Amino acid sequence: MNEHIIDSGRTPVRGLWIKRGTSIHPLPFSLISHIYHGRGHSFLYNKARLLRKLRSPLTFLENKLPGDQFIRTHRNYIVNIDCIETCLYHEQVIIMQHGLVIPVSRRKRRQLRLLLERGGQSIQ
Helix, strand or coil, rough: CEEEEEECCCCCCEEEEEECCCEEEEEEHHCEEEEEECCCEEEEEEEEEEEEEEEECCCHHHCCCCCCCEEECCCEEEEEEHHHHECCCCCEEEECCCEEEEEEEEEEEEHHHHHHHHHHHCCC
């Protein structure tokens, strides 16, 4: 069964609304640690656990997520900045709190650094 994001307008839940069949379920932003896109699907994770597999482009998801909490670090990744342990700026990678290493493209390094410095995260 395919799942996809729907527009729900203004709602009390701060998250994505995901339609599966005839039902709609909220997925709070706080549960999403990172999103990976590959093979035509976007995979939403909470730490190392897969939450959802969607047929939504990463750009579509990026526009649905709050820009002060999520950042696109690479053409295949969006991360929740609250789940970042360390940013190794010169190595162009992020280490997530659960140990996953996520690449950072050269184009996104400066934007990531500014966002993390505002939030007080560790940058090396």
